[in-house]
Amino acid sequence: MAMRPRPSWRVVPPLACAALFGSCGEQSALDPRAEPAREIATLWWWMLAAAGIVAGGALFLLWVGWLRRRRPGLPLLGSNERVSNALVIVFGFGIPLAVNVVVFVVANFVVAKATDAPDPRSTPMTIEVVGHQWFWEVRYPGTPAVTANEIHIPAGTRVNVVARTGDVIHSFWVPQLNRKIDMVPGHSNRVLLEADAPGRFRGQCAEFCGAQHAHMAMYVFADPPDRFRAWLRGQAAARRSPSTPEQRRGERVFLDEACASCHTIRGTAARGRIGPDLTHLQSRSTIAALTLPNRPPEVERWIRDPQHVKPGNRMPALGLPDRDFDALLAYLESLE
Numbered sequence: 387m388a389m390r391p392r393p394s395w396r397v398v399p400p401l402a403c404a405a406l407f408g409s410c411g412e413q414s415a416l417d418p419r420a421e422p423a424r425e426i427a428t429l430w431w432w433m434l435a436a437a438g439i440v441a442g443g444a445l446f447l448l449w450v451g452w453l454r455r456r457r458p459g460l461p462l463l464g465s466n467e468r469v470s471n472a473l474v475i476v477f478g479f480g481i482p483l484a485v486n487v488v489v490f491v492v493a494n495f496v497v498a499k500a501t502d503a504p505d506p507r508s509t510p511m512t513i514e515v516v517g518h519q520w521f522w523e524v525r526y527p528g529t530p531a532v533t534a535n536e537i538h539i540p541a542g543t544r545v546n547v548v549a550r551t552g553d554v555i556h557s558f559w560v561p562q563l564n565r566k567i568d569m570v571p572g573h574s575n576r577v578l579l580e581a582d583a584p585g586r587f588r589g590q591c592a593e594f595c596g597a598q599h600a601h602m603a604m605y606v607f608a609d610p611p612d613r614f615r616a617w618l619r620g621q622a623a624a625r626r627s628p629s630t631p632e633q634r635r636g637e638r639v640f641l642d643e644a645c646a647s648c649h650t651i652r653g654t655a656a657r658g659r660i661g662p663d664l665t666h667l668q669s670r671s672t673i674a675a676l677t678l679p680n681r682p683p684e685v686e687r688w689i690r691d692p693q694h695v696k697p698g699n700r701m702p703a704l705g706l707p708d709r710d711f712d713a714l715l716a717y718l719e720s721l722e
């Protein structure tokens with residue numbers, strides 16, 4: 387007999403979240419996939435329950451007051467002054483105070499500890515993430531690998547993330563994995579990333595950082611460890627040399643035009659640090675911090691008119707002749 391798929395309890399929090407707030411997409415803090423995120427989600431549910439009790443108590447008192455005004459002399463709770471005073475003290479003061487004390491203690495001494503930055507000396511891996519208006523630069527210390535917006539980590543491994551900024555304050559947040567951490571000018575902060583199992587987790591800048599703050603998203607890919615090692619080896623390598631005349635022409639266009647002053651392609655003279663490293667552009671599934679899928683029509687749209695796609699970003703339209711433009715696209719498509 388065919389087995390029916392068993393409904394998973396995991397779908398309940400995202401569905402509840404979607405019902406309450408419209409949609410929580412694929413980055414719900416109520417769908418944790420790592421121990422620190424589970425601590426935060428548990429705290430959230432307890433806080434919801436506590437808030438429900440406090441709100442219920444307040445509504446109950448309002449109802450009693452309303453009833454007493456409408457029906458003086460009703461033999462109900464409030465007709466006895468001692469009982470009504472006790473009600474106000476218990477629901478209006480005692481329960482809110484107890485809830486606040488418990489939440490303060492649990493949040494600051496239990497959850498904060500469980501979600502704290504790891505000790506770098508006992509953490510197997512460190513990565514650096516630098517926030518920029520509006521993308522994420524990702525570096526793997528000890529290797530030449532640099533990528534953007536799509537962070538790969540080995541699943542089941544504790545990763546120490548060093549968070550910095552290249553301009554204004556950003557906040558690095560992958561809700562399914564851990565708490566957020568601010569990226570503050572002139573300062574490094576750290577946060578732990580560890581995913582229970584392989585998967586893709588969406589993250590988002592959580593501090594307003596200008597016009598395109600909402601379009602500053604990222605993916606964390608937790609890969610099986612051997613796949614991660616292969617990925618990192620690929621990212622550490624220089625760019626694949628252009629293999630057709632069209633691609634070679636595209637590389638010349640890239641180096642001669644403004645592209646090279648903002649972007650790096652390792653293995654060429656392009657060393658710009660303003661925009662994302664493009665050495666292995668084709669290994670990424672999205673461009674412009676998850677604003678567009680990384681497919682030829684969208685890449686073309688982006689390069690022809692970046693200000694239309696993401697107004698205010700620092701990428702200019704190049705206004706190239708069609709032949710150069712096509713060669714440039716062919717070259718970018720070859721950067722695997």
Ligand code: CUA
Binds near residue numbers: 517555556557593596
């Ligand atoms: Cu970066 Cu908001």
